[in-house]
Amino acid sequence: MAPRYPIIIGAGPAGLTAALELTRRGVTPRIYEASDTVGGLARTPSDGDWRIDPGGHRFFTRSEEISDLWRSLLPADQWVAVPRSSAMLVDGHLVRYPLIGRDLIRQMGIRSGARGLSSLAWSRVRRRVRLTDRLDNFRDWGVEEFGRYWYQMFFDGYVRKTWLTEPRELSSDWALQRIKPIGWRRRAERAFLEQDVFRYPRRGPGQLWEAVAAQLAQAGVVTAVNSPVETLHYDGQTWTAGLAGAQTVIGDAVFSSMPLGQLVGALDPQPPKYIRSVAASLKHRSLITVAVALSKAYDIPYNWVYTPAPGVHAGRVQNYRRWSEGLTPDGWNGTFLGFEYFIGPGGALWDAGDEHLTALVTEDLRTLGLNPATIEKVMVVRSKYAYPIHDPTRDRGVVRLRDYLRAHYPSLHPMGRNGMHRYDNQDHAMLSALHSVGRYFGELVTDPWHVNTERAYHEMGLKP
Missing domain, CATH: 3.50.50.60 (FAD/NAD(P)-binding domain)
Known part of the structure; x- marks a missing residue:
């Protein structure tokens, strides 16, 4: 041979x-x-006892x-079991994601909930009468799946900010693999939360x-x-x-x-x-992760918070201590967050210095109601070819x-x-x-x- x-x-x-x-x-x-x-x-990447996960990597598989x-x-004692807990920040509300029907009604208010339900009902009527078997792009799929009102509220800005593309330019297949429909039944909700646990x-x-x-x-x-x-x-x-x-x-x-x-x-x-x-x-999105250690312990019960609205520069914020305490120094009891900034080809932010990025994350902290005066440490990680663009x-x-x-x-x-x-x-x-x-x-x-x-x-x- x-x-x-x-x-x-x-x-x-x-x-x-x-x-x-x-x-x-x-x-x-x-x-x-x-x-x-x-x-x-x-x-x-690490800096002393601080460790940063640039993209948020859940270990799950079929x-x-x-x-x-x-x-x-890895030895068994080097794995932790982490329940997935994500939210979207919309109109000042942290709404659980994947979306739960009763959250949309309870958290967003009766008037907003009524508009969402009405829009969803109309999309279901249109689904019954449309002539094609499937929808080709993310926008059309999202409007039909969530109704125009909730689609615009949660997903239109998410795609534009996080994926840096027009929603019509993402395929419906991409959406079907990654976006879970609204959960309406309590039993189904409990089952979903019990199953959605990943290794880390x-x-x-x-x-x-x-x-x-x-x-x-x-x-x-x-x-x-x-x-x-x-x-x-x-x-x-x-x-x-x-x-x-x-x-x-x-x-x-x-x-x-x-x-x-x-x-x-x-x-x-x-x-x-x-x-x-x-x-x-062929093009890629780049990613800059700005990790910020705050001396104050904030109660943020989520691994990820998506920020589809334009008021926050970051597309997503990671809460590292919800992933693993091993990402922070032993005995430290503050808040450790990773602000993720997504950049398209030729994006000017890629060449920004650490000082500019620190100012940007400071502004985002204020917008989110977190006190920049409590910053203990800032770390910047750049990932040039992070995500292929679809x-x-x-x-x-x-x-x-x-x-x-x-x-x-x-x-x-x-x-x-x-x-x-x-x-x-x-x-x-x-x-x-x-x-x-x-x-x-x-x-x-x-x-x-x-x-x-x-x-x-x-x-x-x-x-x-």
């Missing part, structure tokens, strides 16, 4: 999972990571294989991926950080990856979680112009790139969120990696591109 020496680009969940699986099968890959740490967006893998990577590493998601990197190192797999792959030459059998400083490495296959557009741009010889044009059209050209473009790469580079395996330019969760990225390794060995496994294509709500945790 010919020797196997695959190259892995990226040390996030997909790259490290591929490395684990290859190692389990007796193959020693090489891993090259562009940044200075492992974990991708699921890293946990896959027993992934669930078992997670449990095997005590010291943040990066704790798990740091453990994976350490396990791989013991097996002889070196993760080279600060090592971006700049070029990829393929001669029909062998890959040559060009690194900084004219360094090159040779491999029989490439597993890539680098942004799909960058991957196409790195190929040598260059693909046809139309393929390069499609790749260049726009009208994305689906068609990604399919064209996928088909071209398959036809011309059979030993190239794009995987993970950025590698496939899809909004996948951690478990989906890991499954795409496992299936890619299976294909590398010639197995008839699930097509990695078919992971996370169900048209059903799946933002639900599994009880540990």
Whole structure:
């Protein structure tokens, strides 16, 4: 049998999972990571005893294989069980999310509740008489599902601020996977709350991926950080990856979680112009997380608070102590929040200095009724390629790139969120990696591109 020496680009969940699986099968890959740490967006930057989760990473999955893998990577005492508790800040009210019918009536007032119910009833009438079987975009789906009044109140601004796109430019499939309909029955509400529990590493998601990197190192797999792959030459059998400083490495296959557009741009010889044009059209949202430690303990009973209204600059606020006490110093009893600022391509805020970001988060604190005078510490984390943007050209473009790469580079395996330019969760990225390794060995496994294509709500945790 010919020797196997695959190259892995990226040390996030997909790259490290591929490395684990290859190692389990007796193959020693090489891993090259562009940044200075492992974990991708699921890293946990630290400053002393403070630890920050840049994107908020719930560990939940429908896959027993992934669930078992997670449990095997950290001791049981390093996992905590966290009930999901989210809210939307609308008109000064913190309204539980996913939405509960009685909250909409009780918290928003009788007049507002009556308008919402009337709008919802009209949308149900229109649903019965519409001629098409399905709605294509998020806006139309949202108006029909929640009624125009509640859609405008909760979701229109959420999409514009958090996803930086027009609601008509997001697909209804995207909505069906991530937005739960309004809950009206108390029994169903209780069942939902009991089930919606997720696992979380005590010291943040990066704790798990740091453990994976350490396990791989013991097996002889070196993760080279600060090592971006700049070029990829393929001669029909062998890959040559060009690194900084004219360094090159040779491999029989490439597993890539680098942004799909960058991957196409790195190929040598260059693909046809139309393929390069499609790749260049793929865009990402960047994320700046400003973590703020306040000496005063505020009672905020939520992991996340979404802020769809324009009065708050941040799109979402994380309450880190609701995730795990291990993200703060032992014995500390204040409030530790993560303000998330979403930035589109070319957004000016990306180049803002820490002083400007501190002023921005101070303004948001005041708007939310929190006292900036109690700030003990401010930490800033920047994530450039945080989320692939879903726009009208994305689906068609990604399919064209996928088909071209398959036809011309059979030993190239794009995987993970950025590698496939899809909004996948951690478990989906890991499954795409496992299936890619299976294909590398010639197995008839699930097509990695078919992971996370169900048209059903799946933002639900599994009880540990």
